[in-house]
Amino acid sequence: MNTDSTKDALAGANSRSGHQHEEEEEPFGGNIMGAEPILMSARIGGNAYAPYCERPSQYGSLPVPGCGGGVKSEISGASKQTDLIITQPTPPKAGAKASWAVEDDTLEALPIDFPLEKTSRFVSERPSVVANRVSECLFLRSIDAKFNNSKAIAKCSTLDFVRFRIRLFAPRSEEDGPGTIIEVQKRRGDTISFLKDCRAILYAAEGDGADLASETVPIHINQPVSKMACAKGVEMKEEESIEEIIKEAIESSVDLIQRDEMDLHVLAFESLVALVDPLKTVPGVSLRACKIIVAHDSQNEAASEIRGAIAALLRFGALHQEDGPGDGDAMVSDFNETLKNLSLCLLSRTFATMLEEKCLELAIQENNEWFVDTLVPPLVDTIKNARDHPHDALYAAECLSSLVSSSKDVRRRAELEDALGALEDAKEYGSVHHSSLESASSGSISLLKCSC
Numbered sequence: 001m002n003t004d005s006t007k008d009a010l011a012g013a014n015s016r017s018g019h020q021h022e023e024e025e026e027p028f029g030g031n032i033m034g035a036e037p038i039l040m041s042a043r044i045g046g047n048a049y050a051p052y053c054e055r056p057s058q059y060g061s062l063p064v065p066g067c068g069g070g071v072k073s074e075i076s077g078a079s080k081q082t083d084l085i086i087t088q089p090t091p092p093k094a095g096a097k098a099s100w101a102v103e104d105d106t107l108e109a110l111p112i113d114f115p116l117e118k119t120s121r122f123v124s125e126r127p128s129v130v131a132n133r134v135s136e137c138l139f140l141r142s143i144d145a146k147f148n149n150s151k152a153i154a155k156c157s158t159l160d161f162v163r164f165r166i167r168l169f170a171p172r173s174e175e176d177g178p179g180t181i182i183e184v185q186k187r188r189g190d191t192i193s194f195l196k197d198c199r200a201i202l203y204a205a206e207g208d209g210a211d212l213a214s215e216t217v218p219i220h221i222n223q224p225v226s227k228m229a230c231a232k233g234v235e236m237k238e239e240e241s242i243e244e245i246i247k248e249a250i251e252s253s254v255d256l257i258q259r260d261e262m263d264l265h266v267l268a269f270e271s272l273v274a275l276v277d278p279l280k281t282v283p284g285v286s287l288r289a290c291k292i293i294v295a296h297d298s299q300n301e302a303a304s305e306i307r308g309a310i311a312a313l314l315r316f317g318a319l320h321q322e323d324g325p326g327d328g329d330a331m332v333s334d335f336n337e338t339l340k341n342l343s344l345c346l347l348s349r350t351f352a353t354m355l356e357e358k359c360l361e362l363a364i365q366e367n368n369e370w371f372v373d374t375l376v377p378p379l380v381d382t383i384k385n386a387r388d389h390p391h392d393a394l395y396a397a398e399c400l401s402s403l404v405s406s407s408k409d410v411r412r413r414a415e416l417e418d419a420l421g422a423l424e425d426a427k428e429y430g431s432v433h434h435s436s437l438e439s440a441s442s443g444s445i446s447l448l449k450c451s452c
Contacts, residue, residue: 099432100135100147100154102127102168107152110169110181119198120183123205127152127168130180130205134166137204141197142436144390158197159391159436161338162189166201180205242282246289247302249275254302257309257319262335265319269342272306276350287357290350296367307370313343314378337389344382344395347375351402361406371403372413380417383441386426390434393426397440404447411448420448 107127110116123130131152138145138156145166146155152168169181182205184198203209249271256268276293278286292303312319318336354360364371379396386393400419403410414420423441430438 099139100131100145101149102131102152103149104128106150107168107170107180110172112172116181116183117185119185119202120181121202121205122171122179122181123207124177124179125207126178127170127180130168130182133204133207134182134201137201139433140435141200142390142394142434143197144434156197157391158189158193159394160190160193161341162194162197163187164189164194164198242285242288245285246275246292250289250292250302250306254305257305262332262339266335266338266342269339269346273342273346273349276346276353278353287353287359290353291359291363293346293350294354294363294367294370296370310343310347311370311374311378313340314375314382341389341392341395344392344399348395348398348402351399355402355406360402364403364407364410368409371407372409375399376403376410376413376419377417380414380419380422383419383422383426386422386437386441387429390426390430390437394434394437394440397423397426397437397444401440401444401447404444414448420445423448 104126134154135145135147138154142159144157147153148155154166155163156166157163164184164186167183167185169183171177171179171181182202184201186194186198253268253271253275256264256271259265272289272293274280275289276286280286281289292300293306295303309319312321313336315321317340319339351360354363379400382389382396383393383400400410400414400423404414423445427438427441427445430436430441
């Protein structure tokens, strides 16, 4: 498989401005457009740990929406108060479990020549308290985290394919006062998405609770452009029909899937995920696209190609069986993991939309073999692997929930594959590490146990 163009595009993406925190580097993949290294010029909040973050920025210091307390200028050191809209953080729910165990007396002091990222803060609390607060925040926001307790490092990944690291340090000397330095360092992904999580983590570290405010609902067009008031009197070309729009979008995605470059494969599935999301396109278009993708229509070669690609990703972990999940190539493996996650996300949103419109049951009846024999076994296997890939397991549990509620054949096959046992294990893991996985698994368990 040709990945030369991808490697060239990402050759410099693993570098940092001025220093590296870790010798070990993670492979890059997923959303190439968001893979640039973060060079932030704004502090998150007004109480960043200034003594260890003194390098000037060409952009100066910029306020970050949603952070109070003003912003300290790096160049002049003057404190500037800004008028900001602050979203009150939501306190963690009772019983949230923490899994980052950092010892107070073993925390490494910040090296003298170690410049911190701008996304860092000094917290006047013991390291164990800060670690507990952060791990609770990660759980509530369903961020997958692998903890290294001895080094006080958390390697995190989100559902938006953002990867970052959290690290705790002790102050350099007693003159700095008791407390803990926390740094959040972006490694890969979309910067805006990273900042949302970063702000929530830094809020939580300071004891303000995990920010679980609901995301703003995207605005979608609910009428043709030609009928908008602003377009009156403007000559326009005749607008394409919904069928033409969907056909062009699906065929474009298939064309990208058939190319050799793996970043184009990711772009294809990202386009399909957006196409079936009613919040990112016209609702009528999303529903029609969902039906086309899962319908049993031998005449629609593009839709058949997409279903085949999804089946291959779920079963083999790659678009082609001979490629394997990565064959030892870390970057290829990373791309394949991203593609599998996107394919599961595509199915989850497709099934949810069709279930809401009460047309999923008919689709299963018309294409029973694909749903029951092709999809259910790998979905259950994905749930069984929840401890290694909780984001994948989340989407698989959501898919299974939609399918089980729409078909008795799917229910019987799920029971045959021991879906209930897999969901119980996923729920147990999610109850400690991944809030969304716990919720989705609980819903699927209830449906499987229901005798109706």
